[in-house]
Amino acid sequence: MLKFLIMFMSLIPLIFYLNWWLISYMMFFMTFIFMFFFSDGFFHYFMSFDYGMDILSYGLIILSIWISTLMLISSKSVFRLNFFKSLFMLNILILMIILMLTFSTLSFFMFYLFFESSLLPTLLLIIGWGYQPERLQAGIYMLMYTLTASLPLLMGLFYLNDLYGSLNFYLINMLSNLNYLLYFSLILAFMVKLPVVFIHLWLPKAHVEAPVSGSMILAGVLLKLGGYGLLRIYKILLLKNFFSIYFIMISLIGVMFMSIMCIRQTDLKSLIAYSSVVHMGLMFSGFLTGYCWSVNGSFLLMIAHGLCSSGLFALSNMSYERLGSRSLIINRGLYFFMPTMSLWWFLFSIFNGAAPPSLNLWAEICMLTSLICWSMLTIFFLIVISFFSVCYSLYLYSFSNHGKFYLGSNNLNSGFISEYMLLMIHLVPLLMFTLNLDCFMIWI
DSSP: OHHHHHHHHTTTGGGGTSOHHHHHHHHHHHHHHHHTTOOOOSSOBSOOSSBOBOHHHHHHHHHHHHHHHHHHHHOHHHHHTTSSHHHHHHHHHHHHHHHHHHHHBOBHHHHHHHHHHTHHHHHHHHHHHOSSTTHHHHHHHHHHHHHHHHHHHHHHHHHHHHHHSOOBHHHHTTOOOOOHHHHHHHHHHHHHHTTOTTSOTHHHHHHHHSOHHHHHHIIIIITHHHHHHHHHTHHHHGGGGGGHHHHHHHHHHHHHHHHHHHTTOOBHHHHHHHHHHHHHHHHHHHHTTOOHHHHHHHHHHHHHHHHHHHHHHHHHHHHHHHHSOOBTTTSOOGGGTOHHHHHHHHHHHHHHTTOTTSHHHHHHHHHHHHHHHHOGGGHHHHHHHHHHHHHHHHHHHHHHHSSSOOGGGTTOOOOOHHHHHHHHHHHHHHHHGGGGTHHHHSOO
16 A cells, blocks of 8 residues: 555645646546556455555545546636645645545554544635635534544544454454444444434535535545445444434434425535435435445445536536526526536436436445335335435426526536546446446445
8 A cells, every 4th residue: 555655645746846737647647557456355455554455445545536636627716816726736635645544544543543634634625715704614513513523433442442452443343242332432423424414514514615626525535434434333333233223214304304405405516415415314324224235335325426426516616617606596597508518417417316327326226225125114215315316406407407597697608628528537437337336246
């Protein structure tokens, strides 16, 4: 792992001398080099000083590097206006390296350390390059929610280390007993980071106030830190499986109301942010059933949601840069001025609603199958959630691209080549991974 970290850290001094396009191309080149070292091993490989990768780590590291590169391409306004562009690239590179370390460590304490360290670059992105004055409040919301829930996790880790003498992932999964306080301390921080409904209020605020790069990394990778932590300790959570019924029912009821709430949103970013809460809530409830399909489907849904939601935020930013507003009242009738961009709106909207042949469909099939096998009573909730998921996805597309257009939008261009390249790079993995699903379904 050390050679990959040094490879990406070598970009840090170059950002002060090279063009941001060159940095983006070099990151893509390094990503493809990293991909060639893939192995189908069931255990960690590239071991070096408590760091390594298995298939779960490998997929999320690739997603982190991919989304970080796309963040640079999508943030043209920062480089066009020369708004502290070197510090912006430095912030993104540091965040990417922290995420690589988070997903590659084998120690739970080092995971916790990097898990919390990812907050600082994200906070700087929101406060430094955000849009509205409320970005300070959004950053404090994110900080307080995450740090407050992480304190019990730290205390639980100290207790485990004192009890068993190690915090290695493999040794922790061999626990034979688990008390109630330890169970809640381990799961609470990951529930906030996902986030689960009722402790999700920091996410819409952070998304709405963050720049496009902040929204892309939040939806694409940072929400997956909670899911990754849950997947690492799922064997421990099964020791107290009778708690799952309460979490699953609360999550399903909350997700049902969140999917209805999406339909009444008038802000593009807010709608996409609440749809992220819906997808992550469905992933959380399916994961707690404990079936093999649900655990594999959780990993599949994290990859699919990371690419699809990041693409939607990139699209909303393209409309915002042209119209100066994210309101659906102003972002109407875009089909008349941006017909080619309307195709991309349609593709990402239906993929967000889990239409075939997207990766989202297979992930949600795993989730729905696991929940129905767990209890037939969940069918009612799943029907409502699936129906409204399609409703708000089509509402997002139809309201923004059809209807009477805003008169001030008659001078829009149909898009730049770099924007279409950005959307293509989001979409191609979503389609290609459906042809190789076994990579996501054999890691457990």
